[in-house]
Amino acid sequence: MSLLTDGAALEATALRCTRGERTLFSDLSFTLRGGDLLRIAGANGSGKTSLLRIACGLLEANGGAVRWRGEDVRRLREDYSRELVYLGHAPAVKDDLTARENLEIACALGGIAAARVDVRGALASLGLAGCEELPARVLSQGQRRRVTLARLVLARAIPLWMLDEPFTALDPAATDRVRALIAEHVARGGSVLYTTHHEVPIAAGRASRIDLGGGRP
């Protein structure tokens, strides 16, 4: 079974990104097809997050283009973001809402139709059973992270996942769970682009890696 049977691909060509005076990367190209797993590696400040933000269309590259199904992602806007899950640095979890409410809202914003049972199931599968109705304020850093990541359980039908440091603040059990989610998605024919400092081996699909190098000169 493949989600991306129509051959949709994310193509980045000759990307260049500068921050102030400094060039983070230039002439960076990659193609991400169904079943591809691409890890962006590099030191702090080497531009991993910038690359991810460029790929999802939040940030405009200083040169080059990112195309999805052959069209510029900055022009596609919501037609592109409907096929994309982006989990950034910030958890996007509201303190005053419960874990369940947070996940339901994140799904509604992302255009993922999820029934309440599914939402509970997703939270439970990340080890948050019993915490569904607690306000996020009382959850720990790792638990908030899990609330964010629970969206991946519900986002099976969305082809493109972009995850910025998904393993930060997670314990080994949750790390394994997220690793399994990523592996399943790639096996299903989805594509995953992620950054991480953790050496978490994921054995799935066609895995490759971009090294942005040492960062600050």
Add this chain to the structure above:
Amino acid sequence: MLAAVRCILRRDLLLAARRRSDVFTVVLFFIIVASLFPLGVGPDPALLRMIAPGVIWVAALLASMLALHRVFAADHADGTLEQMLLGATPLGVTVAAKVAAHWLASGLPLVLIAPLLALQFDLDQKSLGTLVVSLALGTPVLSLIGAIGAALTLGLRGGGALLSLLVLPLYVPVLIIGAGAAEAAGSGLGGEAQLLLLAAFLVAAGAFAPWATAVALRISVE
């Protein structure tokens, strides 16, 4: 798309309900500012009646200014704004829903409390009605215009003061026409013309401001 609009409205109102102090601050500020004038200028009924529409409008304007920086700040800080930018719904629609929720939580209470404040100024029945209608039509315009400023100053140091400088001049036409409506009604001319103008402002702002705000948000988040 409707589901997303409903979801954002429900979410923002739920957040406002769980942070009621924010709503009360705005309302109390409105009440206090409007009450300072009778204390300051003295108890002459004729004078108070004359300045009432202007004072209440200025107080409402300042109070809505006070709440403005909150429209996007929290969502920007915790990353929800990025998710909205990458949402399945066009950003202009998302923004319109957020501004609507913001007005319901911070503008509508001002409209509802205004008749009570007008009592302090001995405002007659006819101008009072017109004043309330002018606030009901005018405060959403303030929220819509203010959202553009809030989006532009997002994440800036000292953004609050800058926001006031940016937005207050844009509020001037709404203030003139809004306060003018109640004055015209009080003088027997009838404020219908001003109210219709305000309604036209509301329609125009409702159609264009969310899209301008969306563009400003994309710039700020980069």
